[in-house]
Amino acid sequence: MVLNPVTGAFLDGLRATLPETCFRPIAPRYLSEPRGFYAGQAGCLLLPSSAGEVALILRHCNAARVGVVPYGGGTGLVGGQVMPKGAPAPVVLSLERLDSIEKPDLQDNTLVVGAGAILADVQAVAAAAARLFPLSLASEGSCRIGGNLASNAGGVQVLRYGNARALCLGLEAVLPEGRIWQGLKRLRKDNTGYDLRDLLIGSEGTLGVITRAVLRLFPQPEQHLTAFLQIRDPRAAIDLLARCQARFGGLVSAFELIDRTGFEFLQETLPSLRRPFAAPGKWMVLLEIGAGTDFPAQTVLESVLEAAFDAGLMHDAVIAQSEAQREAFWAVRERIPEANRLIGAISSHDISVPLGQLPEMIRKGAGVVARFGDLRVNCFGHVGDGNLHYNVYPPKGAHRADFSHLRDDIKRAIHDLVDTLGGSFSAEHGIGRLKRDDLSRYGDPAKLAAMRAIKTALDPNGIMNPGVIFAPS
Amino acid sequence: MVLNPVTGAFLDGLRATLPETCFRPIAPRYLSEPRGFYAGQAGCLLLPSSAGEVALILRHCNAARVGVVPYGGGTGLVGGQVMPKGAPAPVVLSLERLDSIEKPDLQDNTLVVGAGAILADVQAVAAAAARLFPLSLASEGSCRIGGNLASNAGGVQVLRYGNARALCLGLEAVLPEGRIWQGLKRLRKDNTGYDLRDLLIGSEGTLGVITRAVLRLFPQPEQHLTAFLQIRDPRAAIDLLARCQARFGGLVSAFELIDRTGFEFLQETLPSLRRPFAAPGKWMVLLEIGAGTDFPAQTVLESVLEAAFDAGLMHDAVIAQSEAQREAFWAVRERIPEANRLIGAISSHDISVPLGQLPEMIRKGAGVVARFGDLRVNCFGHVGDGNLHYNVYPPKGAHRADFSHLRDDIKRAIHDLVDTLGGSFSAEHGIGRLKRDDLSRYGDPAKLAAMRAIKTALDPNGIMNPGVIFAPS
Numbered sequence: 001m002v003l004n005p006v007t008g009a010f011l012d013g014l015r016a017t018l019p020e021t022c023f024r025p026i027a028p029r030y031l032s033e034p035r036g037f038y039a040g041q042a043g044c045l046l047l048p049s050s051a052g053e054v055a056l057i058l059r060h061c062n063a064a065r066v067g068v069v070p071y072g073g074g075t076g077l078v079g080g081q082v083m084p085k086g087a088p089a090p091v092v093l094s095l096e097r098l099d100s101i102e103k104p105d106l107q108d109n110t111l112v113v114g115a116g117a118i119l120a121d122v123q124a125v126a127a128a129a130a131r132l133f134p135l136s137l138a139s140e141g142s143c144r145i146g147g148n149l150a151s152n153a154g155g156v157q158v159l160r161y162g163n164a165r166a167l168c169l170g171l172e173a174v175l176p177e178g179r180i181w182q183g184l185k186r187l188r189k190d191n192t193g194y195d196l197r198d199l200l201i202g203s204e205g206t207l208g209v210i211t212r213a214v215l216r217l218f219p220q221p222e223q224h225l226t227a228f229l230q231i232r233d234p235r236a237a238i239d240l241l242a243r244c245q246a247r248f249g250g251l252v253s254a255f256e257l258i259d260r261t262g263f264e265f266l267q268e269t270l271p272s273l274r275r276p277f278a279a280p281g282k283w284m285v286l287l288e289i290g291a292g293t294d295f296p297a298q299t300v301l302e303s304v305l306e307a308a309f310d311a312g313l314m315h316d317a318v319i320a321q322s323e324a325q326r327e328a329f330w331a332v333r334e335r336i337p338e339a340n341r342l343i344g345a346i347s348s349h350d351i352s353v354p355l356g357q358l359p360e361m362i363r364k365g366a367g368v369v370a371r372f373g374d375l376r377v378n379c380f381g382h383v384g385d386g387n388l389h390y391n392v393y394p395p396k397g398a399h400r401a402d403f404s405h406l407r408d409d410i411k412r413a414i415h416d417l418v419d420t421l422g423g424s425f426s427a428e429h430g431i432g433r434l435k436r437d438d439l440s441r442y443g444d445p446a447k448l449a450a451m452r453a454i455k456t457a458l459d460p461n462g463i464m465n466p467g468v469i470f471a472p473s
Numbered sequence: 474m475v476l477n478p479v480t481g482a483f484l485d486g487l488r489a490t491l492p493e494t495c496f497r498p499i500a501p502r503y504l505s506e507p508r509g510f511y512a513g514q515a516g517c518l519l520l521p522s523s524a525g526e527v528a529l530i531l532r533h534c535n536a537a538r539v540g541v542v543p544y545g546g547g548t549g550l551v552g553g554q555v556m557p558k559g560a561p562a563p564v565v566l567s568l569e570r571l572d573s574i575e576k577p578d579l580q581d582n583t584l585v586v587g588a589g590a591i592l593a594d595v596q597a598v599a600a601a602a603a604r605l606f607p608l609s610l611a612s613e614g615s616c617r618i619g620g621n622l623a624s625n626a627g628g629v630q631v632l633r634y635g636n637a638r639a640l641c642l643g644l645e646a647v648l649p650e651g652r653i654w655q656g657l658k659r660l661r662k663d664n665t666g667y668d669l670r671d672l673l674i675g676s677e678g679t680l681g682v683i684t685r686a687v688l689r690l691f692p693q694p695e696q697h698l699t700a701f702l703q704i705r706d707p708r709a710a711i712d713l714l715a716r717c718q719a720r721f722g723g724l725v726s727a728f729e730l731i732d733r734t735g736f737e738f739l740q741e742t743l744p745s746l747r748r749p750f751a752a753p754g755k756w757m758v759l760l761e762i763g764a765g766t767d768f769p770a771q772t773v774l775e776s777v778l779e780a781a782f783d784a785g786l787m788h789d790a791v792i793a794q795s796e797a798q799r800e801a802f803w804a805v806r807e808r809i810p811e812a813n814r815l816i817g818a819i820s821s822h823d824i825s826v827p828l829g830q831l832p833e834m835i836r837k838g839a840g841v842v843a844r845f846g847d848l849r850v851n852c853f854g855h856v857g858d859g860n861l862h863y864n865v866y867p868p869k870g871a872h873r874a875d876f877s878h879l880r881d882d883i884k885r886a887i888h889d890l891v892d893t894l895g896g897s898f899s900a901e902h903g904i905g906r907l908k909r910d911d912l913s914r915y916g917d918p919a920k921l922a923a924m925r926a927i928k929t930a931l932d933p934n935g936i937m938n939p940g941v942i943f944a945p946s
Contacts, residue, residue: 107711107827107828110827151664152668159661165668181917182917183920185895185897186827187825187826187897188828189825189855189897189901190897191625191897191900194672194676195671195675195676196920199667199672199927202664219719246692246695246765249723249763250691250722251723291722292720292722294720295767300765352661354580355580386662424662427664428664429664430664431665439666444656448666454667454672458923458926469666
């Protein structure tokens with residue numbers, strides 16, 4: 001399928017059918033992505049305000065064989081939101097004007113939002129109605145729901161509430177040939193045909209454009225119990241998580257593993273940030289329980305921790321005694337990615353492994369990295385999900401540019417290890433343009449063939465986000 | 474696509490590649506289904522013992538253009554498991570020999586099972602390892618995991634744990650052209666391409682054959698609190714559920730609405746069954762909380778019920794004081810379907826509506842049914858999921874055969890109502906052969922077109938469960 005670039009005649013045709021408000025000169029932010037791996041290009045920027053306008057655009061692009069790059073908050077980490085130079089100039093389709101957030105339905109515990117709604121705004125609308133929308137991640141102040149769904153975003157509360165896929169009941173979406181799927185159902189059970197919703201979620205804009213969604217809300221836990229622990233080693237983290245889950249049922253909402261290297265990076269780059277331990281050990285856990293006030297959560301947690309202390313699983317713990325202290329604990333976790341960026345990774349990996357393999361991953365990963373020299377590893381993540389952000393850095397004082405020739409080999413070695421452990425080379429971030437080669441290398445051939453068949457069936461002209469997931473043809 | 478019947482030459486070809494143990498004369502049970510709507514036919518019965526053998530069979534069927542009907546426990550309620558006479562005689566492919574259940578992985582909380590494993594056996598293996606596999610439904614003694622996944626089964630604990638789709642982490646499956654997808658991942662987060670797992674789950678054997686699955690396990694709640702309530706009306710049930718969820722967090726595992734008609738049917742057909750109320754009111758709720766022993770569950774429940782009593786939401790409650798009493802409560806709920814069968818419905822409906830619309834559904838539904846005469850409605854179901862089994866019966870003493878001419882019109886009228894309320898005409902049971910016409914009538918046209926495109930892409934010869942979901946071509 002050879003695509004055409006946006007031309008004057010193409011734009012004239014669009015102007016004849018779309019309101020003038022859909023057109024805006026393209027600004028640099030639409031052509032860049034957070035890690036600076038890709039510089040984008042575009043033939044035009046379109047900002048539709050309804051599914052009907054999106055449908056008009058896709059029909060027009062289909063007729064002209066022009067590529068479409070859907071654009072949400074621009075925070076994706078795999079280059080799914082930019083079309084690199086070299087390909088025919090595409091339409092960049094920003095969903096930012098589709099930013100409505102309806103009134104929460106408190107009986108259904110649902111909330112209907114436009115794809116352009118910013119995640120933090122959605123959280124705030126839910127909170128104002130005494131409800132929780134649990135999707136929570138570092139970029140929540142600027143990422144948009146459409147992008148969260150297109151990439152099946154994860155974050156810190158997946159352990160209890162699931163990923164973006166589990167938080168969405170229904171979708172309105174425009175399919176590649178311009179048909180609108182009215183799938184804004186708010187049902188907990190609906191077995192009427194193939195699961196198109198879950199197919200579009202996580203398809204990274206290659207199978208259509210999500211325009212609205214019905215999201216699930218939850219009761220706000222009346223109390224939060226947040227603790228920072230110093231633990232023996234990663235295996236102790238798994239044991240401790242199991243103990244917490246057994247005593248707290250499904251009420252453990254976060255269980256984050258943090259490496260001392262993370263603390264050192266914070267000290268180095270953000271020295272004014274308060275840290276819970278003066279002399280941190282090698283491994284820490286930040287855990288949070290959300291419960292009703294009837295639950296004697298602090299007493300139970302103290303008893304779990306006492307038993308864990310006696311069993312040698314941990315040697316120190318601080319339980320937040322105020323909301324301010326809770327926020328300070330979370331600030332440590334949430335600013336580690338910023339510290340990481342300031343240090344500058346040689347190679348970053350967003351991996352998951354079966355929970356029981358997590359200690360093995362950390363142990364063997366250290367061996368793999370050591371083969372490349374005296375490098376530093378900062379590995380932190382969501383223990384309950386088996387998800388580690390496993391990042392490799394130059395020695396202290398050195399600059400990553402001097403090690404960039406190692407990036408591909410390090411990445412390959414880490415991903416090979418993950419693969420032998422039955423894991424995933426992309427737990428949260430998706431494939432985009434960055435991990436296409438990993439997908440062909442590690443993906444199951446039968447699944448890849450089925451994916452290609454589905455892509456061709458739904459997008460026969462290949463206009464949707466060309467070059468994402470599949471190599472451009 | 475015109476399919477061919479199984480012939481002697483076709484069978485000779487199969488015998489040359491498959492072990493003799495895969496062949497067995499077909500018994501009547503493979504050709505019937507629980508409601509007796511369809512009488513099946515088959516060209517042969519095959520019982521493969523591995524994904525490799527399934528792949529051989531599908532390749533052979535593809536080459537000869539012979540249809541394949543996958544067969545699990547045979548308990549499906551929409552005729553998905555039988556090929557009615559008139560069509561070319563198909564292969565019936567029973568997964569019963571693929572019934573392995575591995576040792577539970579207690580760190581991952583996962584369990585790998587073959588598609589032929591019986592649900593109750595899976596539950597038992599989990600329980601023996603002090604874990605819970607929460608899928609629970611009336612036919613659990615004979616339904617098989619492959620069928621549960623193919624139909625995305627629901628049941629009584631969806632409220633807390635989700636449906637079959639939410640309980641499965643990975644699949645091994647044979648795609649229609651005979652490729653084996655090795656997707657037995659046991660990962661909580663894995664964003665590497667399209668969600669083929671959730672597409673196959675719920676596709677009712679039309680997109681391939683599931684051969685193995687990785688299931689999620691949960692900690693066993695240390696205590697169960699089970700109560701039978703007499704409530705004011707269906708709206709009170711919704712209010713009460715919200716109060717329970719606010720106080721118990723995510724620990725409410727079942728919340729079943731029961732109509733007095735259900736009690737009357739039990740009295741009529743199974744008079745020896747113990748019932749919790751001598752003089753039941755019109756509406757009852759059976760609720761269950763599963764919690765750790767640290768949670769003062771009984772005290773909290775008593776306080777919730779006291780407040781609900783004061784608010785006029787309910788007027789009587791019995792909390793089970795022993796495991797025997799808990800089982801007796803559940804026996805009432807679980808034997809209602811049996812009583813229903815003994816009475817004999819004119820028309821049964823497995824519907825869901827948005828939670829807030831449930832009272833409206835019940836109120837307007839009564840009006841719809843009254844138009845057809847003095848009929849009885851037994852409506853019971855899973856309040857938290859907005860899912861009602863809404864069944865219509867002849868007047869006491871009359872026989873359903875005398876009313877069968879009304880079936881189609883009643884069904885249409887009820888489904889029309891459900892549709893105007895934003896609901897689903899098949900919450901749990903799927904489409905099969907029984908609800909194909911409903912799907913074309915109520916389904917979204919863009920979704921239907923996408924489904925057809927996916928079906929053609931993955932099964933170009935249309936051999937997989939022909940006539941299920943889509944009309945035979």
